[in-house]
Amino acid sequence: MLVLVALGGNAMTGPDGSATPHAQREAIGRAMQRVADLVEAGHDVVVTHGNGPQVGNLLVKNELAAHVVPPVPLDWCGAQTQGTIGFTAVDTLEAAFASRGLRRRAAAVITRTLVDASDPGFTTPTKPVGRFLPHEQAKRLIEHGETWQDRGEHGWRRVVASPEPLEVLDTHAVLTLLHAGYVVVAAGGGGIPVVRTPGGTVHGVEAVVDKDLTAAVLARALGADVLVTATDVEHAEVGFGTPHARPLGRVSLEEMEGYAADGQFASGSMGPKVEAALRFVRGGGRRSVITALDRIADAVAGEVGTIIESPTPATPTPTTDR
Ligand SMILES: Nc1ncnc2c1ncn2[C@@H]1O[C@H](COP(=O)(O)OP(=O)(O)O)[C@@H](O)[C@H]1O
Numbered sequence: 001m002l003v004l005v006a007l008g009g010n011a012m013t014g015p016d017g018s019a020t021p022h023a024q025r026e027a028i029g030r031a032m033q034r035v036a037d038l039v040e041a042g043h044d045v046v047v048t049h050g051n052g053p054q055v056g057n058l059l060v061k062n063e064l065a066a067h068v069v070p071p072v073p074l075d076w077c078g079a080q081t082q083g084t085i086g087f088t089a090v091d092t093l094e095a096a097f098a099s100r101g102l103r104r105r106a107a108a109v110i111t112r113t114l115v116d117a118s119d120p121g122f123t124t125p126t127k128p129v130g131r132f133l134p135h136e137q138a139k140r141l142i143e144h145g146e147t148w149q150d151r152g153e154h155g156w157r158r159v160v161a162s163p164e165p166l167e168v169l170d171t172h173a174v175l176t177l178l179h180a181g182y183v184v185v186a187a188g189g190g191g192i193p194v195v196r197t198p199g200g201t202v203h204g205v206e207a208v209v210d211k212d213l214t215a216a217v218l219a220r221a222l223g224a225d226v227l228v229t230a231t232d233v234e235h236a237e238v239g240f241g242t243p244h245a246r247p248l249g250r251v252s253l254e255e256m257e258g259y260a261a262d263g264q265f266a267s268g269s270m271g272p273k274v275e276a277a278l279r280f281v282r283g284g285g286r287r288s289v290i291t292a293l294d295r296i297a298d299a300v301a302g303e304v305g306t307i308i309e310s311p312t313p314a315t316p317t318p319t320t321d322r
Pocket residue numbers: 007008009010011050230231232233235236237238239240264265266268269270271
């Protein structure tokens with residue numbers, strides 16, 4: 001089977017959210033062991049990943065050093081995170097393959113995601129990035145023109161523009177690498193957001209695309225059999241955080257749509273994961289699973305996780321050369 005794994009931020013920073021290079025490499029290395037489990041089980045795998053903590057940190061560096069070196073736009077910061085996370089994922093994946101005697105290679109693709117220049121996401125920022133701060137500190141940054149949101153128990157977090165992903169422009173490169181036998185890391189951070197010009201070319205725009213939503217677009221375009229969203233909980237729950245919380249196992253598309261409409265999944269955390277899972281299956285994909293990183297191989301085997309399956313056989317994707 002072709003499996004697309006979307007890795008959450010929890011899988012890529014230290015236990016306390018630490019984003020030091022060492023903590024990130026350790027965390028990515030642990031995540032790639034779980035990806036290697038899937039490869040060892042005989043699956044073809046594409047990995048995508050978040051970049052919220054990393055891209056937020058780059059923005060802070062930009063601001064602190066603006067008087068010395070020219071700041072770079074947000075799409076450049078996104079591209080830089082694809083580079084650092086991508087090479088670390090490839091390094092650690094290949095080490096995991098070697099330690100298991102698997103003769104597989106990995107490659108990371110710098111990936112662009114097409115968005116609409118008139119998307120309302122450009123005027124109302126929604127994507128949380130970077131570190132959490134107490135309200136007092138966030139207030140000072142708001143006074144300097146930044147948008148920050150109260151994100152609950154952890155504090156306040158900066159939010160940036162996040163348009164809808166329409167198309168992953170480098171899908172063909174990913175397919176070509178898959179055909180050549182590579183495990184591919186692609187569309188990191190939701191892909192570098194680009195818009196089409198009237199002349200038909202594209203250029204980067206300042207935003208951060210939601211990686212779960214891009215994962216659903218890419219999974220369909222690649223003809224993936226399963227979309228796995230790997231996070232820090234084994235199941236999405238209804239009644240989350242209440243004494244009546246109930247983990248969801250196998251659920252129908254309609255049932256899950258009902259829970260989502262009922263506001264059961266928090267925006268900015270479980271909400272986009274469920275939305276991506278629904279879009280993949282609604283769009284003709286066979287199966288979406290949301291589960292904990294440590295359980296992704298069991299989840300692909302159908303043994304754990306919140307599983308949404310298509311009521312009808314999966315429909316072919318627009319991409320015909322797979
Ligand atoms: N309905 C829900 N069911 C389960 N977890 C939920 C729900 N709503 C919100 N969450 C929270 O979503 C978190 C996972 O989202 P997030 O922290 O954004 O993950 P990641 O960084 O892995 O992408 C869980 O740890 C949990 O605290």
